[in-house]
Amino acid sequence: MTENLAVHGLAAHDSIVETALDWIDAGKGAALATVIQTWGSAPRPTGSQLAISSDAELAGSVSGGCVEGAVAAEALEALEDGDCRVLEFGVSDDEAFAVGLACGGEIKVMVEPIGIGRGPDAAMIRALAEARAKRKPAIYAVKPETWERRLIMPGAADDLADEAATARRTDKSGFAGGTGWFLGVHNAPLRMAVIGAVHIAQPLMRMARLTGYDALLIDPREAFATPARFPDENITHDWPDAALAAFGLDERTAVVTLTHDPKIDDPAIIAALRAPVFYLGCLGSSRTHAKRVKRLSEAGFSPEEIGRIHAPVGLDIGAKSPAEIAVAIMAQLVERLRKAA
Template sequence: MKLEHLSALNKARVERRAIILVTDVASGEQRIVPGEAIAGDVMADQLDAALRSGKSGNVEHEGKSFFLTVQTPPVRLIVIGAVHISQALAPIAKVAGLDLTIIDPRTAFATPDRFPDVNLIAEWPQNVLPGIKPDRYTGFACFTHDPKIDDPALEAALRAECFYIGALGSRKTHAKRVERLTALGFAPEAIARIRAPIGLDIGAVSPAEIAVSVLGEVIQALRKKPLRTDTPVKAGAAA
């Protein structure tokens, strides 16, 4: 491996960018393909599939065997609202390997007692999200259904083209949310990326059950479709 390739891998990791190292196992020849350059690559389909799975592995191309070292940023989930559902979601999100952050400016909710071992930030989303820098490998679950807390987070999530954006609230609540985001200049296609009502339709009732349905939806968004924002996204589940 050339030192420049090794440096590129390490740099991409620090900067939270996806990257693939393609190795011709027989000859030892290697090249680096940054995530954003995959679409134009001769092995586009294979590289895209590898990136979506997030796993390194072997592929064949034109009779040759290549090993793909796939490096994707750790997937983050940002939860807005230190509510009951978030308390149930925190431990299972951790088990699923998600890097979880909970944000809620209401200090009565955002207490370490309620959220042991969680990266909990008692601040307004608009104050802390610029520092967190959401990206494609970041998901958002908004649980406060309070526009002044959820909306700034939804705006940031839409702008960052996050792989998952879900928002709690009834259809009526969501209709008003759509109106507000439209007034802010977001296109209907962008707003349609918000999954509302949030969560897979498994008939969840209790906070813990809703947490499971949301985690399922996050995993579905991560694994079932390309992390491409130009791919049409199926609207969120019902009920």
């Protein structure tokens, strides 16, 4: 049976493909609905997906309200007739709220029954899920005019390779200009490693999960990192360098250090600086950071490498309480992810 990644920390809203395969493995039919274009206001961006089982179970979202219901009804029909379809929904400002749009807008949704008729082969969707499980970015490309499909992996020889690379880098699904191909981006799920089981880590871990991150709390001090203080969180008491090596650091991972203790923070910072993490934030005053810079410089890191550190950590919003500081950290982390330039 296909492994449901939600069990291993993948946020439910990001395990749509895996859920659809679980339904198929359970002997049910499953269809995928994908937002392929939007105009005006739309609550879900292109690439957003909804999975629908033959038992009318739903996972994910393409809009909300009446749009979701209409898409599900069409998906059930697709599971019967084997035809793919592209649905268009448009509403006025007055009607918008009832169908899940903040104000007037239009959305176009592609519906594909898996392994039935003109839908994608289940083997292709499994290959996509396997790439996601291995944290390998993949592009699921579809040409609605002909219902041709392909998976595009980094480095593959493909006439859409450049467009696919841009889509992966910007994390934006959409049509490759003039080609008729829709490129659905499936980047690795977001993750966060938090070093230090301090007060700030308590709201930060919860916020990370709510934002869709697979978060790991790292602190070798067992008296601090306890299930009682951090219920339902992933915790390790390994030293940060070993814990991060096991966790794996890549361009979809953020690292936040919170202890103020160089013995604990520095190994994590060094590991993060040697990896392509998209965010590295370190708690501490400007004075504390100056000492940190000195230690890292003496360890051989260049000013450019050290400049990747966000310190003092978080956006400057005047935060005081642990929860406010956690908000500032999450805000800066999202800004770095979504507005990297």
